[in-house]
């Protein structure tokens with residue numbers, strides 16, 4: 093599932109004043125840590141204009157009241173996040189980085205975990221599932237027959253229920269698999285009426301849960317992981333939220349666990365205890381204390 097950050101056109105007459113934008117972005121930040129810069133006013137305005145129409149509201153003040161003081165606040169937050177998050181993703185996104193996972197991190201983990209043979213991986217902003225299913229395919233092809241001896245748990249979480257529902261179907265339009273290597277496509281997908289269904293064995297390796305990365309207490313219930321992927325979501329957070337999220341990952345990583353982040357993201361200035369894997373394109377960090 094892909095959406096772009098480009099300015100969509102809207103036919104709605106609902107426009108947002110600067111004061112309404114400031115109030116709304118504060119609500120969004122307080123709830124989810126997502127920071128909307130001034131230049132992104134059009135995103136909130138255009139993506140929520142249809143919602144105002146559905147609710148038959150005349151303006152964003154009415155919507156703000158509904159969102160913050162109405163009896164359906166929690167439901168509306170969910171509805172809003174379904175609409176305002178950027179869910180762009182793809183299978184095998186950033187292959188050089190995924191090669192580091194498959195060819196360096198995974199073999200090392202198989203050695204160090206060879207006694208209890210359990211591997212826990214968290215795709216922490218999994219969008220519509222392409223990222224965690226890709227990791228499952230990589231593990232499946234790397235382990236081969238040895239997979240039967242291992243307990244592999246891949247958790248995909250996201251704040252948006254809409255993308256999680258799509259992920260759980262494991263069914264993707266042709267557009268979503270356009271960049272997938274034909275051998276991988278043939279091995280792990282089944283074409284059905286123009287859609288592509290993920291192999292049931294791959295699906296059984298992945299489960300999905302809703303999680304707001306701001307909610308560190310809720311995240312604790314998922315326990316410790318050997319690898320955490322958090323790609324292409326830190327860019328939407330400010331320094332304070334990024335620090336909080338990275339600290340949470342540090343707490344939830346096993347002692348020698350690895351964190352993968354997006355290629356345009358960094359841990360610079362965050363004063364966290366991670367050592368970068370010194371490989372170009374890795375964007376990966378090993379917990380070092």
Ligand SMILES: C[S@@+](CC[C@H](N)C(=O)[O-])C[C@H]1O[C@@H](n2cnc3c(N)ncnc32)[C@H](O)[C@@H]1O
Nearest residue numbers: 124177179180181217219251304305323324325
């Ligand atoms: C651009 S997608 C990245 C998907 C995937 N990690 C990738 O790199 O292809 C960002 C995802 O982060 C999710 N997200 C944004 N804020 C979040 C938060 N506070 N907690 C959890 N997920 C969040 C969005 O819903 C969206 O699906």
